[in-house]
Amino acid sequence: MAITLKINGAERQVEVEPDTPLLWVIRDHLQLTGTKFGCGIAQCGACTVHMSGQAVRSCVIPVSAAAGQEITTIEGLGSTTAAAVQEAWEALSVVQCGYCQSGQVMSATALLEQNANPSDADIDRFMTGNICRCSTYVRIRAAIKQAASQLAQEA
Amino acid sequence: MNERQQTSISRRSFLQKTAGAGAGLTLAVYLSGCSREEPASTPPASATGAATAVEPLVANAFVKIGTDNRVTVVIKHLEMGQGVYTGLATLVAEEMDADWGQIVAASAPADATRYANLHWGPVQGTGGSSAIANAYLQMREAGAAARQMLIGAAATAWEVPAGEIEVARGQVSHRQSGRQASFGELAEAAVRQPVPENVTLKDPAAFTLIGRHLSRKDVGKVDGSAIFTQDIQLDGMLTAVVAHPPVFGARLKGFDDSAARQVKGVVNVVQVPTGVAVLADTFWHAKRGRDALQLEWDDSEAFTRSSADLMMQYKELAKQPGAPARVEGDVEKGFAGAAKVLEASYEFPFLAHATMEPMNCVARITGKGAEIWNGCQLQTGDQMAVAAALGCRPEDIIIHTLLAGGSFGRRASGDADYVIEAVEIAKAHGRDVPVKLVWTREDDTRAGYFRPLYFHHLKAGLDQDGKVVAWQHRIVGQSILDGTPFSGMIRDGIDLSSVEGALHLPYHIDNFSLELHTVDVGVPVLWWRSVGSTHTAYATETFIDELAAAAGRDPVAFRLQMLGEDPRYEAVLKLAAERGGWQSPLPEGRARGFAVHKSFGSYVAQLAEVSIAADGGYRVDKVTCAVDCGVAVNPDVIRAQMEGGIGYGLSPTLISETTLEQGQVVEANFDRYQVVRMEHMPAVEVHIVPSAEAPTGVGEPGTPVIGPAVANALFAASGKPRHRLPLGMKV
Numbered sequence: 001m002a003i004t005l006k007i008n009g010a011e012r013q014v015e016v017e018p019d020t021p022l023l024w025v026i027r028d029h030l031q032l033t034g035t036k037f038g039c040g041i042a043q044c045g046a047c048t049v050h051m052s053g054q055a056v057r058s059c060v061i062p063v064s065a066a067a068g069q070e071i072t073t074i075e076g077l078g079s080t081t082a083a084a085v086q087e088a089w090e091a092l093s094v095v096q097c098g099y100c101q102s103g104q105v106m107s108a109t110a111l112l113e114q115n116a117n118p119s120d121a122d123i124d125r126f127m128t129g130n131i132c133r134c135s136t137y138v139r140i141r142a143a144i145k146q147a148a149s150q151l152a153q154e155a
Numbered sequence: 156m157n158e159r160q161q162t163s164i165s166r167r168s169f170l171q172k173t174a175g176a177g178a179g180l181t182l183a184v185y186l187s188g189c190s191r192e193e194p195a196s197t198p199p200a201s202a203t204g205a206a207t208a209v210e211p212l213v214a215n216a217f218v219k220i221g222t223d224n225r226v227t228v229v230i231k232h233l234e235m236g237q238g239v240y241t242g243l244a245t246l247v248a249e250e251m252d253a254d255w256g257q258i259v260a261a262s263a264p265a266d267a268t269r270y271a272n273l274h275w276g277p278v279q280g281t282g283g284s285s286a287i288a289n290a291y292l293q294m295r296e297a298g299a300a301a302r303q304m305l306i307g308a309a310a311t312a313w314e315v316p317a318g319e320i321e322v323a324r325g326q327v328s329h330r331q332s333g334r335q336a337s338f339g340e341l342a343e344a345a346v347r348q349p350v351p352e353n354v355t356l357k358d359p360a361a362f363t364l365i366g367r368h369l370s371r372k373d374v375g376k377v378d379g380s381a382i383f384t385q386d387i388q389l390d391g392m393l394t395a396v397v398a399h400p401p402v403f404g405a406r407l408k409g410f411d412d413s414a415a416r417q418v419k420g421v422v423n424v425v426q427v428p429t430g431v432a433v434l435a436d437t438f439w440h441a442k443r444g445r446d447a448l449q450l451e452w453d454d455s456e457a458f459t460r461s462s463a464d465l466m467m468q469y470k471e472l473a474k475q476p477g478a479p480a481r482v483e484g485d486v487e488k489g490f491a492g493a494a495k496v497l498e499a500s501y502e503f504p505f506l507a508h509a510t511m512e513p514m515n516c517v518a519r520i521t522g523k524g525a526e527i528w529n530g531c532q533l534q535t536g537d538q539m540a541v542a543a544a545l546g547c548r549p550e551d552i553i554i555h556t557l558l559a560g561g562s563f564g565r566r567a568s569g570d571a572d573y574v575i576e577a578v579e580i581a582k583a584h585g586r587d588v589p590v591k592l593v594w595t596r597e598d599d600t601r602a603g604y605f606r607p608l609y610f611h612h613l614k615a616g617l618d619q620d621g622k623v624v625a626w627q628h629r630i631v632g633q634s635i636l637d638g639t640p641f642s643g644m645i646r647d648g649i650d651l652s653s654v655e656g657a658l659h660l661p662y663h664i665d666n667f668s669l670e671l672h673t674v675d676v677g678v679p680v681l682w683w684r685s686v687g688s689t690h691t692a693y694a695t696e697t698f699i700d701e702l703a704a705a706a707g708r709d710p711v712a713f714r715l716q717m718l719g720e721d722p723r724y725e726a727v728l729k730l731a732a733e734r735g736g737w738q739s740p741l742p743e744g745r746a747r748g749f750a751v752h753k754s755f756g757s758y759v760a761q762l763a764e765v766s767i768a769a770d771g772g773y774r775v776d777k778v779t780c781a782v783d784c785g786v787a788v789n790p791d792v793i794r795a796q797m798e799g800g801i802g803y804g805l806s807p808t809l810i811s812e813t814t815l816e817q818g819q820v821v822e823a824n825f826d827r828y829q830v831v832r833m834e835h836m837p838a839v840e841v842h843i844v845p846s847a848e849a850p851t852g853v854g855e856p857g858t859p860v861i862g863p864a865v866a867n868a869l870f871a872a873s874g875k876p877r878h879r880l881p882l883g884m885k886v
């Protein structure tokens with residue numbers, strides 16, 4: 001069936017079965033490949049996107065549940081918060097293999113949009129759903145803090 | 156235009172145009188010390204059987220200069236997160252005196268005649284933390300040769316002596332005449348320059364990039380634009396999902412694909428040697444098709460045993476002497492004269508690599524062979540394996556090496572398992588249709604190629620003064636190398652990858668015996684980041700703490716007193732102890748543990764600080780790490796690899812294990828296969844020992860040390876030695 005998605009600020013119509021996970025619609029139908037497949041059961045966070053402002057795991061959300069909601073993928077990030085996050089990621093050379101990092105950036109951006117000054121415990125709680133097998137966690141933590149302080153200065 | 160044509164041109168023509176105007180120039184660098192050149196399009200003599208009187212000379216092509224002033228460094232190794240794009244580019248840019256901003260890194264084609272790992276012979280591949288170590292001089296020479304060509308071009312154009320020309324930050328200049336030019340402006344003229352027979356490398360004191368913090372060259376990883384195998388989109392491409400045997404060695408008796416073929420989007424169902432593949436327009440359709448398959452397996456010859464059962468067998472075996480791996484003195488005599496004898500047995504489970512990107516591969520059958528897109532780690536091995544499967548020549552297998560979403564050893568499988576699977580599916584479906592094989596997480600974790608399960612038994616004797624006078628170590632486990640193209644590394648029945656890290660300890664012990672029992676078990680096994688050291692470092696370094704306790708000595712002082720001849724151990728040991736505050740008083744509820752280990756030529760010492768809660772739960776709060784890896788080419792990458800190596804090693808220390816029950820993998824996804832997450836990750840402080848020694852690896856050496864450091868902290872806190880991994884989250 002035809003489903004209309006509001007994704008990265010544009011309306012896109014896809015012909016797809018309603019129970020197809022949003023992840024595969026994003027990747028295979030819309031060719032937005034920045035959002036990654038890691039586990040398929042919402043355990044690793046590689047597929048994290050924003051849906052109505054919340055960080056969600058797109059691998060377990062049926063596309064029908066995403067219809068009509070504002071969806072943002074890594075390709076569509078444009079907020080000041082996101083820019084600060086990406087800048088901090090670059091400045092601290094956070095990435096290693098990089099496969100999980102779209103999801104990390106999406107989660108970190110959502111965290112800072114909800115909590116401008118997260119503590120270590122807040123970061124642990126929010127980011128623990130995003131696995132990084134290269135274990136870039138030390139720098140992710142530092143980059144979230146750096147982005148937070150940069151945003152605080154700009155505010 | 157292809158690269159082969161370039162290399163068939165005389166080696167004396169140093170720079171050649173690669174394509175139309177503005178597309179850039181390739182420096183086919185001929186370097187002294189290299190073998191004789193031979194056009195890459197001609198198969199090597201060994202492949203044709205034709206003996207040539209002249210040794211083949213191999214041209215190297217590592218540097219491209221664009222007229223747009225971009226310098227592309229061709230990277231012969233796989234970038235899997237370890238920072239090799241950055242590292243090799245640093246070496247070239249340093250000697251070229253390029254500006255770091257003008258440097259771009261790109262993966263080399265699969266061609267062992269130009270891109271071999273110099274530590275491995277005529278083989279292209281990445282592993283054993285060898286990238287910087289093998290290419291340190293080669294890349295610098297490539298950069299220096301390019302620099303000399305640019306100077307030659309400027310000298311000719313400006314009619315000034317080459318000796319008066321200076322190069323700095325991508326600018327070539329002549330002070331006396333005030334002339335200057337960018338690399339891009341000189342590129343065309345540089346092509347016509349003769350190839351330098353010899354190049355002079357910089358004095359390390361003159362380095363401006365080596366040793367400094369530089370931005371990474373594997374870009375596009377924070378905005379989703381970097382392309383991994385999973386992201387490849389080709390015209391007409393199909394996605395394949397495969398039904399594999401439920402247990403290792405099960406055989407397909409029959410299958411019914413009628414329901415699968417009814418699934419929307421499913422294009423074909425094919426049987427391949429490793430299972431039944433469903434090809435569809437999208438992943439989701441292929442997966443649904445696979446779910447609809449009716450399969451019947453014969454597991455009469457399959458592996459249907461359990462981890463616990465294997466461990467019991469290994470334990471029994473360890474009671475008997477194994478094949479000697481290294482013997483010094485007489486251990487029995489040593490034990491007889493000892494004042495105290497300690498024994499300990501250790502158990503290590505299977506481990507999955509669990510890269511973030513599950514294994515996948517894009518393959519297309521061509522008229523001659525195949526074209527492959529993959530995060531390829533062993534280009535030459537994969538070419539040979541695929542060529543054997545297709546009955547073609549290895550050089551007719553074109554490999555596009557993409558960024559890899561982690562490997563940790565998994566992509567370096569000797570039989571090219573998942574690459575062959577993709578090729579078999581593409582072959583079964585038909586020529587010219589690209590097929591993207593996608594493994595689900597469960598496919599990946601159930602496929603095997605695990606770090607083997609091991610059992611260790613250790614026995615040591617202390618004399619009256621608390622000195623270790625005898626050391627006997629028995630290891631039981633599967634061989635990683637047996638039956639693979641690497642089996643040549645098995646010497647006198649000893650698979651060195653089973654005993655590395657236990658063979659030569661940092662300590663001097665007069666009576667020493669290391670023995671190995673190699674067990675033949677039908678579980679596919681493979682190297683896992685730091686390989687033998689994943690278990691040998693744990694067993695030896697925790698046992699050392701038990702001996703120190705028995706001798707009533709401080710663990711660090713005990714180690715220092717026993718150190719052998721090599722002064723580099725002492726330096727990392729003291730540095731980690733001092734910076735980590737080993738001597739400082741400990742607050743209530745905290746404990747420290749220490750470990751030191753050398754792997755892949757690099758020395759690492761770690762001090763782990765652990766806090767213990769009233770309920771017996773604990774957390775690793777901080778790790779102080781000292782590393783000596785020779786010349787620190789990219790200090791920030793070294794720090795990143797220590798941080799990451801610690802995190803990767805912390806998973807099997809605390810929570811990761813792969814269990815087989817009646818042949819089935821229990822932990823198939825991240826709900827059961829627990830790995831370190833943000834909440835577990837300690838703060839990490841890395842100290843690099845200043846060194847002028849040849850650089851050694853950093854990808855693996857940080858990993859094996861954290862386990863014993865944490866276990867030793869728990870031992871210090873509780874007095875209870877820890878002999879089984881994972882430790883779990885209670886003291």
